[in-house]
Amino acid sequence: MSSSDNHWEVGTDIGGTFTDIIAIRRDSAEARIAKVPSRPDAPVQAMLEAIEAVGLRKSEVKRFVHGTTRVTNAIVEGRLPKVALVATEGFADVLEIARYRRRDLYRLDIPPKSPPLVPPERCFGLAERLDHEGRVLKALDEAEIERLVAWLKQTGVQSVAVALLHAYANPIHEKMLGERLRDVVAHVSLSHEINPEAREYERTSATVFNAAAMPIAVEYLSELEQRLPxxxxLQVFHSAGAMIPISAVKRRPLVMAMSGPAAGVSASVSIARQLGTSRMLTFDMGGTTTDVCLIVDGQAEMTDGRMLGDKPLRQPMLAVHSIGAGGGSIVRNGPGGLTVGPESAGSEPGPACYSRGGLEPTITDANAVLGYLNPETKLGDRIGIDIESAKRVIEPIARALGLSLTETALGIIKVANATMARALRRVTVERGIDGRDCTLLAFGGGGPMHAAGLADLYGIAQVVVPSASSAFSALGCLTADFSFLQQQTLRAALDGIDLVRVSERIGTLIDDASAPLIANGVAKAEIQVELVALMRYAAQNDAIPVSFTLPLDVAKLKTDFLTRHHELFGYATGEPCVIESVRVQARRPSTTVVSRPATAARAVSSGQRTCSFDGFHDIATAIIDRTALTDIVSGPAIIEDAWSTVVVPPGWQAKPDVAGNLFLTRRAA
Known part of the structure; x- marks a missing residue:
C-alpha cells in the first residue's frame, strides 16, 4: 500500500453549536462527513473528536484546514485580554474620541458611545511624528523608546498595539518599536502590518483587536500544532475567502474573524460557477447565526470591514451579513409579540428537543413540533430528537397566545423567516440588486429546512441545496485557494499619476502578499495575482473597487471606474479621480475537486410522517432518502440523509442532478 492511499484532506468548521467535518481522500472520490458538538472551552479537542468521528487516525491526515468563529465570539462577547496602546503624542485618545456619531440616534437612555477598547490609563503618547506622505517631522529617539519600555513594564500587559500617525505611508518608527518591544511583551501588533491604510480610528481599532486576539489565537493554534503535528x-481559513498558513495567522489572528461563514461562501462561489448562475444568494443557517452573502458573476462581494461589538473591524473580507437567528436561537413572547434570537441555546445545553437539558424554546424545537425532524435518527450519530420535550417548552407560549402548538410553531417559523428575509434585503436591495432575480443556495444545519419558505416570502423562484449541505462550510475550507491578501493606502490622483512610483508600490505589495505562500513551499510560478484599485472622486470619502492588471492602463482604469460608479449610483461625472488604496491577493488555485460525492455512510429509512405547513396542518408527508433520489419529488415531502433535512412544502418540487445537488422550484399551477 502506497503512502498516498492514506492521504486524507480534512476541512472543519467550528460553529457555535456543532463542529462540522468533511474528509476527502486524495487518490479517490471517497468522502466522509460527520458532525460533533462544539466545545467552546476546548476547540482543539472538538476538532480531534471530529477526526475520530469520520473514522480517521491523526496519522492519516496530511492536510487540515479549519474555519472558526472563536476570535469573532471573543470580540462580540467582550472576552478580550488587556491590551496597551501606543500612539503618536497627542493622538493617544483616538479610541476614546472615535467617530462623532451616537450608537443610537434616538435613545437617550444609553451612553452615546461604548467604552473605548483601551482605557486612557493604558494608552501611551509617543513623541514622534510623520506627515501624510511618510516624511519624518520628528524622529523617534532612544530615550523615548526607553520611556515607553519602562511604562509598559509597569502596566503588566502581555499584548501591545502600536498605531502611529501615518505609519501606513512610512512604517519606519513602528518597525523600530516592533524590534524593541518583542523582548518586553509577549505579543506586539503593528498597524502597518494589520491595516496599512488611512482612517486613524479604524486602523487603530483593528490593531487593538489584533493585539487582543493574539494570546487567544497563539494559545489554541500552538496546541493544535502540538496535537496534530x-x-x-495545517492551515486556517480567513475572512477574505481563502486559506493561509498558521505561521501567518499567529501574527495576524484578526484574519480569522468571520472565517467560518467565509468558508461557506467560498464553496458557494464554486457552485455558482459550475451552474453558470449569474446572481446567487448564500443562505447559511447554523445553530447560532444565519449568514448571507451575494455572489455576482462568480465573484463574492467584498467589503473593507464591518462592525463587531459596536467597534469597527477594518480589513478586507467577504461581505457576509450575519444575524442572530439560527436553529438554537431562543424564542420569546414579549410585549411586541414573538421574537427569535439573538440569544442562543448553543451546543450546551442546546435546543430542548436534543434532551441535553435545554429549557427554553428555540427555532429547532419549532421544526421538531412541525414534524420536520426525524425522531428515529440521531444528529451526528449522537444527538436524538425528543419531540415531547420540544412541545413542552413551546406550550407556555402557545397558551399565552391562545393558539395550538402547531399554530405557534408555524408562527415561530414565520418570524424566523421574516428576520432572515431582512438580512437578504441588506445584501441585495441596499446594493442595487433585485433579490428576486437571484438563486438561493441553502446550506448549514437549518438552511435547507427554511429555504423554500424564505424563498416564498422573498419572491425567489429557485433554491439549490448542495451535496453535503450540512457540512458545506467545512467543504469550503478544502476547496478554497491558498492565498494571502494585502491592502494599502496609495492616494494617487489619475491626472498626472507617477506610474513609476505607483508600479513600485504595487510590486512591493505583490511581494508581501506572495511571501507567506512561498515560505510554505508554493513555487512563485504557481502564484496568481489579482489587483483591485479602490477608487473615488477627489471630493468623495468612500471608494469603490475596480479590477486592473499590470502594466497599469490609466485610461482603461478611469473608464472602468466611471462605468462602475454609474452602475452603483446612477451617475458619473468628469471630476478628477483618485486611487485611494490598492488591494493585492496572491493565490495558488485549489486542486481539490468540488464535484466529488460527499454522501453520508448510512442511509435513512423512507416512508411517511405527519407534518404541518403554512395552510396545511397535520398532513401525510413523504419521507425520502436523499441518497436514493433520482427523479422529481413533489411536496409535501421531507428529503433526508444522515446529516441534513430538506423541507419541500406543498406547491414546491425538488429535482436532483448528477452531482448530488437538489433544485427546489415552485410547481406550475
Whole structure:
C-alpha cells in the first residue's frame, strides 16, 4: 500500500453549536462527513473528536484546514485580554474620541458611545511624528523608546498595539518599536502590518483587536500544532475567502474573524460557477447565526470591514451579513409579540428537543413540533430528537397566545423567516440588486429546512441545496485557494499619476502578499495575482473597487471606474479621480475537486410522517432518502440523509442532478 492511499484532506468548521467535518481522500472520490458538538472551552479537542468521528487516525491526515468563529465570539462577547496602546503624542485618545456619531440616534437612555477598547490609563503618547506622505517631522529617539519600555513594564500587559500617525505611508518608527518591544511583551501588533491604510480610528481599532486576539489565537493554534503535528498541512481559513498558513495567522489572528461563514461562501462561489448562475444568494443557517452573502458573476462581494461589538473591524473580507437567528436561537413572547434570537441555546445545553437539558424554546424545537425532524435518527450519530420535550417548552407560549402548538410553531417559523428575509434585503436591495432575480443556495444545519419558505416570502423562484449541505462550510475550507491578501493606502490622483512610483508600490505589495505562500513551499510560478484599485472622486470619502492588471492602463482604469460608479449610483461625472488604496491577493488555485460525492455512510429509512405547513396542518408527508433520489419529488415531502433535512412544502418540487445537488422550484399551477 502506497503512502498516498492514506492521504486524507480534512476541512472543519467550528460553529457555535456543532463542529462540522468533511474528509476527502486524495487518490479517490471517497468522502466522509460527520458532525460533533462544539466545545467552546476546548476547540482543539472538538476538532480531534471530529477526526475520530469520520473514522480517521491523526496519522492519516496530511492536510487540515479549519474555519472558526472563536476570535469573532471573543470580540462580540467582550472576552478580550488587556491590551496597551501606543500612539503618536497627542493622538493617544483616538479610541476614546472615535467617530462623532451616537450608537443610537434616538435613545437617550444609553451612553452615546461604548467604552473605548483601551482605557486612557493604558494608552501611551509617543513623541514622534510623520506627515501624510511618510516624511519624518520628528524622529523617534532612544530615550523615548526607553520611556515607553519602562511604562509598559509597569502596566503588566502581555499584548501591545502600536498605531502611529501615518505609519501606513512610512512604517519606519513602528518597525523600530516592533524590534524593541518583542523582548518586553509577549505579543506586539503593528498597524502597518494589520491595516496599512488611512482612517486613524479604524486602523487603530483593528490593531487593538489584533493585539487582543493574539494570546487567544497563539494559545489554541500552538496546541493544535502540538496535537496534530502535520507541518505546512495545517492551515486556517480567513475572512477574505481563502486559506493561509498558521505561521501567518499567529501574527495576524484578526484574519480569522468571520472565517467560518467565509468558508461557506467560498464553496458557494464554486457552485455558482459550475451552474453558470449569474446572481446567487448564500443562505447559511447554523445553530447560532444565519449568514448571507451575494455572489455576482462568480465573484463574492467584498467589503473593507464591518462592525463587531459596536467597534469597527477594518480589513478586507467577504461581505457576509450575519444575524442572530439560527436553529438554537431562543424564542420569546414579549410585549411586541414573538421574537427569535439573538440569544442562543448553543451546543450546551442546546435546543430542548436534543434532551441535553435545554429549557427554553428555540427555532429547532419549532421544526421538531412541525414534524420536520426525524425522531428515529440521531444528529451526528449522537444527538436524538425528543419531540415531547420540544412541545413542552413551546406550550407556555402557545397558551399565552391562545393558539395550538402547531399554530405557534408555524408562527415561530414565520418570524424566523421574516428576520432572515431582512438580512437578504441588506445584501441585495441596499446594493442595487433585485433579490428576486437571484438563486438561493441553502446550506448549514437549518438552511435547507427554511429555504423554500424564505424563498416564498422573498419572491425567489429557485433554491439549490448542495451535496453535503450540512457540512458545506467545512467543504469550503478544502476547496478554497491558498492565498494571502494585502491592502494599502496609495492616494494617487489619475491626472498626472507617477506610474513609476505607483508600479513600485504595487510590486512591493505583490511581494508581501506572495511571501507567506512561498515560505510554505508554493513555487512563485504557481502564484496568481489579482489587483483591485479602490477608487473615488477627489471630493468623495468612500471608494469603490475596480479590477486592473499590470502594466497599469490609466485610461482603461478611469473608464472602468466611471462605468462602475454609474452602475452603483446612477451617475458619473468628469471630476478628477483618485486611487485611494490598492488591494493585492496572491493565490495558488485549489486542486481539490468540488464535484466529488460527499454522501453520508448510512442511509435513512423512507416512508411517511405527519407534518404541518403554512395552510396545511397535520398532513401525510413523504419521507425520502436523499441518497436514493433520482427523479422529481413533489411536496409535501421531507428529503433526508444522515446529516441534513430538506423541507419541500406543498406547491414546491425538488429535482436532483448528477452531482448530488437538489433544485427546489415552485410547481406550475
Amino acid at each position: 502535520i507541518g505546512p498541512g
